[in-house]
Amino acid sequence: MLELSDVDGFYGRSRALQSVSLSVREGEFLTVLGRNGVGKTTLLRTILGLMSRCAGSIRLDGAEINHLPTHMRARAGLGYVPQGRGILPSFTVRENLLIGTFAAEKPARTIPDHIFDLFPILKEFLGRRGGNLSGGQQQQLAIARALLSEPKILLLDEPTEGIQPNIVEQIEDVLIDLNRKHGLAVILVEQNIKFARRASHRFAILNRGSVALSDDIGALSDELIQSHLVV
Structure with missing residues (x-):
């Protein structure tokens, strides 16, 4: 569905990927x-044309x-949840959600x-500002x-970082359900x-902006974690 071949990503003149x-x-x-700083976020930003x-x-x-601007890549089927979430704090929950539909083929x-089936709390807080x-x-x-952009592929940048444990489990369950059932x-x-x-x-391990290793998830051994991920 998505294939990257010999992709480089640049910040100015610096080749980060x-x-x-x-x-x-x-x-x-x-x-x-x-590890931190090896190019994981850069990879997602490169896919999105950012x-x-x-x-x-x-x-x-x-x-x-790769020649398309970011909004056309979103329209083609890339959904993105950035690190730090990127919600609009002065917009209500409803307004934030409706913005997501703009990238869909037919904006709603x-x-x-079904969005409220996945995240019931959002229905309760539709009128609340996102920053609250x-x-x-x-x-x-x-x-x-x-999800309201109706993506073919969902890209998420550390969605469980800094989240209370009970919500982490809910988010994990939703993502697995979306993948396995839908x-x-x-x-x-x-x-x-x-x-x-x-x-x-499957998994891929990045190091210094390059793919150091990619394999089925069953091959992610404790030895590999110690070698490539532990600081």
Whole structure:
């Protein structure tokens, strides 16, 4: 479904992502792992066209998208939940959610009920400003907003970071359910190894802007974690 071939991502003149080749199949859950500063967020930003410049090939459903601006990549089927959530604090929950529909093929004027089945708390807080939600509630809002773009692939940047444990479990369950029952492909950047092992079909480890290793999740041994992820 998504294929990267020899992709470089640049911040100005600095090449932060180097010759990355990676693929995600339809309905697959891929977790991207690595120490801080190795290029995990840069990888997602490059896929989305948010870098100063990117080279190489990025194909979605066989079509080249690396020449497209970010909003057209979203319209093509990329949903994104950034690190820090990126919700609009002065907008209500309803307004934040409706913004998510703008990237869908047919923008909606209403919010479908299945979003509230996934995140019931959002229905209760529709009139509340996004900035007045807790961190966990904001993360649920950010994921729901991304889902309203009707993505083919959902990209998430550390969605469990700084979230209270009971909400973390809810978010994990929703993401696994979306993947297993609804076939939504997922690229997850995450530090939580337990979650990665539970949710993923495959993993990739980044180091210095390149893919150091990619394999089925069953191959993510304690030795690999010690070697590539432990500081």
